[in-house]
Amino acid sequence: MGSLKGQNVVVVGGSRGVGRSIVEAALSEGATVLAIARGADALKELSWEASGVRTLAADATRDRFRTRAGTSSRPIGKWTSRRPSCSAGRRCAAG
Template identity: 95%
Template sequence: MGSLQGQNVVVVGGSRGVGRSIVKAALSEGATVLAVARGADALKELSWEASGVKTLV
């Protein structure tokens, strides 16, 4: 992935699996990330693991 510095990224299904990997990759490239998913618990866990991610249930 190229640099995402200054970009906004929305990941639907961002709490598990491939979506979770995309969230972490985008964060590492400097993007502002919003992870969207149905499971509040999984999103809360993600926000602890990946600081800076914003979440929406």
């Protein structure tokens, strides 16, 4: 991964597994990271263990998610999801 210094990165599914690894890699490259996941407890644990990460407990498959995630005043430089086949408004299959 190249330098992400000064970039804003959003990781959907960022509290565990591959998503968490992406969060940690982006932080190590200097990015400001917002980790989004449904599990508030896992996000709380992530925020304790990964200094500087911001978290949002939300279901990215729901329409209201876009409103909650879009409240940031800073533009987003990178979006990543551990489920790349997801499309807005549809349930995503595990993958």
